[in-house]
Amino acid sequence: MPGSTLLHIDGVEKRFGGFVAVDGLSLEVKAGEFFALLGPSGCGKTTLLRMLAGFETPDCGRILLDGTDIAGVLPHRRPVNMMFQSYALFPHLNVSDNIAFGLKRAGMARDEIATRVAEMIALGRLEGLERRKPNQLSGGQQQRVALARALALRPRLLLLDEPLGALDKKLRDSTQRELMDLQRRLGTSFIIVTHDQDEAMTMADRIGVMNHGRLVQVATPRQLYEQPASRWVAEFVGDVNIFEGRIERREDQRLVIACHNTGAIVAAAPRQSLAGEAVCVAIRPEKMKLSRQGPAEAAIQAGAINRLEGTVSNLGYLGDISSYGIALDAGATLRVSVTNTARVDVDDFRPGERVVVWFEPDDCVVLDP
Amino acid sequence: MAGRAQPGLSRFNVTALALGLGFLYLPIVILVIYSFNASRLVTVWGGWSLRWYVEFFNDQAMLAASWMSLRVAAASATAATVLGTLAAIALSRGARFKGRTLFSGMLYAPLVMPEVITGLSLLLLFVAINVERGFWTVTVAHTTLTMCFVTVVVQSRLNSLDRSLEEAAMDLGCSPVRAFLSASLPLIAPSIAAGWMLAFTLSLDDLVIASFTTGPGSATLPIRIYSEIRLGVKPEVNAICTLFIGLITLLIVSASLASKISSARGDNAARA
Numbered sequence: 199m200p201g202s203t204l205l206h207i208d209g210v211e212k213r214f215g216g217f218v219a220v221d222g223l224s225l226e227v228k229a230g231e232f233f234a235l236l237g238p239s240g241c242g243k244t245t246l247l248r249m250l251a252g253f254e255t256p257d258c259g260r261i262l263l264d265g266t267d268i269a270g271v272l273p274h275r276r277p278v279n280m281m282f283q284s285y286a287l288f289p290h291l292n293v294s295d296n297i298a299f300g301l302k303r304a305g306m307a308r309d310e311i312a313t314r315v316a317e318m319i320a321l322g323r324l325e326g327l328e329r330r331k332p333n334q335l336s337g338g339q340q341q342r343v344a345l346a347r348a349l350a351l352r353p354r355l356l357l358l359d360e361p362l363g364a365l366d367k368k369l370r371d372s373t374q375r376e377l378m379d380l381q382r383r384l385g386t387s388f389i390i391v392t393h394d395q396d397e398a399m400t401m402a403d404r405i406g407v408m409n410h411g412r413l414v415q416v417a418t419p420r421q422l423y424e425q426p427a428s429r430w431v432a433e434f435v436g437d438v439n440i441f442e443g444r445i446e447r448r449e450d451q452r453l454v455i456a457c458h459n460t461g462a463i464v465a466a467a468p469r470q471s472l473a474g475e476a477v478c479v480a481i482r483p484e485k486m487k488l489s490r491q492g493p494a495e496a497a498i499q500a501g502a503i504n505r506l507e508g509t510v511s512n513l514g515y516l517g518d519i520s521s522y523g524i525a526l527d528a529g530a531t532l533r534v535s536v537t538n539t540a541r542v543d544v545d546d547f548r549p550g551e552r553v554v555v556w557f558e559p560d561d562c563v564v565l566d567p
Numbered sequence: 568m569a570g571r572a573q574p575g576l577s578r579f580n581v582t583a584l585a586l587g588l589g590f591l592y593l594p595i596v597i598l599v600i601y602s603f604n605a606s607r608l609v610t611v612w613g614g615w616s617l618r619w620y621v622e623f624f625n626d627q628a629m630l631a632a633s634w635m636s637l638r639v640a641a642a643s644a645t646a647a648t649v650l651g652t653l654a655a656i657a658l659s660r661g662a663r664f665k666g667r668t669l670f671s672g673m674l675y676a677p678l679v680m681p682e683v684i685t686g687l688s689l690l691l692l693f694v695a696i697n698v699e700r701g702f703w704t705v706t707v708a709h710t711t712l713t714m715c716f717v718t719v720v721v722q723s724r725l726n727s728l729d730r731s732l733e734e735a736a737m738d739l740g741c742s743p744v745r746a747f748l749s750a751s752l753p754l755i756a757p758s759i760a761a762g763w764m765l766a767f768t769l770s771l772d773d774l775v776i777a778s779f780t781t782g783p784g785s786a787t788l789p790i791r792i793y794s795e796i797r798l799g800v801k802p803e804v805n806a807i808c809t810l811f812i813g814l815i816t817l818l819i820v821s822a823s824l825a826s827k828i829s830s831a832r833g834d835n836a837a838r839a
Contacts, residue, residue: 300739
């Protein structure tokens with residue numbers, strides 16, 4: 199039943215001495231969902247995952263899997279498997295025996311085990327490596343053995359702790375796609391813990407951003423990036439320019455915000471707001487346009503476009519994009535990224551050059567300061 | 568692994584190696600050669616002979632002492648391995664209890680404690696509880712002496728193990744005890760074996776504690792040899808030592824061969 203709730207975490211709390219690792223956290227994960235827990239190190243995401251696996255017991259709260267509370271159930275009695283950050287492959291067992299480990303413990307018949315192991319070997323593209331010991335495998339192969347072993351028992355829920363952390367960048371990109379394919383094919387719910395936002399954004403259906411043991415926002419990757427719930431989320435996920443100021447007035451669907459060091463910014467106003475309220479305006483670097491002339495006067499007059507003037511202070515060429523640091527005349531510094539669409543005759547801006555930065559009110563997000 | 572490059576030995580390295588090995592093994596080589604000496608005098612070479620070996624196998628007292636030593640070594644090494652391994656597990660896996668540092672420090676005390684003190688205190692204990700001194704008291708004393716060595720060896724291996732191995736085993740359906748047995752025990756087995764051998768040799772070698780804790784009629788080999796030597800060195804002692812060197816070499820070589828074979832099995836599987 200895709201779409202039904204598989205996992206229901208209800209007010210779970212975990213303390214280590216005086217340190218609150220997970221603080222009254224609630225979350226629902228649907229069957230067949232690819233869910234990512236994202237957060238800085240020490241935010242409690244790994245503790246939460248370990249509670250789901252059974253290696254930690256919550257101090258209070260419930261963890262319901264298919265409606266049954268498993269908070270106090272020992273790890274070996276849960277229909278949940280985990281793929282460890284270190285892979286935790288048994289060094290004294292070969293690939294086949296590693297994969298068969300859980301099946302043997304489950305008391306499965308010999309020929310059934312052989313069939314399932316063969317299936318998992320094919321799934322992990324490990325043909326020909328069956329008799330190798332883990333230390334005779336490459337990092338990528340070890341990762342696939344760990345995944346095959348965790349999936350061999352056909353768990354309802356697979357937990358992955360930084361599964362790609364030990365791989366190099368190229369391999370990580372291809373493995374991300376493989377993981378997504380596999381997850382869609384099997385329909386198993388995946389919960390992945392990562393500190394790498396690209397990884398979470400690429401793979402997950404939904405992302406839960408954690409900080410100080412709490413979920414700050416649970417949203418799809420797009421919502422998370424375009425509609426961050428707080429200034430912290432906006433700054434944690436991707437690059438962002440933040441301007442602090444006060445609401446001056448409301449005009450129809452627009453807010454006019456007097457920012458301290460940019461001048462007035464016009465932003466779309468989806469939220470309730472009071473004149474004089476302190477707010478901040480968040481805008482992503484790629485949402486801004488950079489030019490020497492700026493947009494037509496008429497558009498600015500109509501209040502449809504924000505226009506800021508400044509000087510290029512530095513630039514970084516990253517291949518696909520160029521990232522400019524702009525010092526505004528009003529005092530703020532901001533970052534603008536421009537996609538390099540053409541190979542030659544690029545109209546780039548040099549440090550010291552006068553430029554106009556402009557962006558639309560709809561691209562601004564107004565947040566609490 | 569095939570094809571690993573061997574670094575070449577420079578002249579300096581060869582000299583250093585030769586001097587080092589010579590310093591370590593020359594006395595032993597001389598002892599072995601002189602055990603085949605036909606002469607009655609230890610320092611005078613009188614031609615090759617097995618005379619002193621024959622003498623040893625006819626010397627009932629010496630044979631009894633050797634047998635006593637071997638039994639004490641085997642029994643105390645086994646007991647020390649069991650206890651030492653359990654202590655190592657408790658120290659590296661147990662919950663952080665209060666006084667844990669003190670406990671582990673106390674466990675290692677016998678490592679640095681002068682043997683005379685250990686021996687004397689054990690003697691006082693045995694006298695106080697009034698047990699007959701002999702095989703069992705020496706065995707208990709040697710277990711006390713060697714247990715901490717086993718703990719050191721096993722604990723260092725346990726601490727270097729990835730904790731998530733056991734967690735993975737639990738995750739795949741093992742109870743905590745079962746997880747330890749199937750995930751960690753195979754990996755610490757070589758160090759447990761090493762601990763046993765260390766305990767065995769330490770016990771075989773010990774003179775001081777054994778002298779304190781043994782009773783009449785149950786002398787261990789070192790005690791026996793020591794008392795013989797006070798009356799003058801007989802070449803028979805050389806023969807006994809040679810036999811024991813042979814025994815220990817056999818133990819060590821077979822242990823290292825066993826580990827070679829098991830890793831070679833893995834290599835072959837990789838090539839297949």
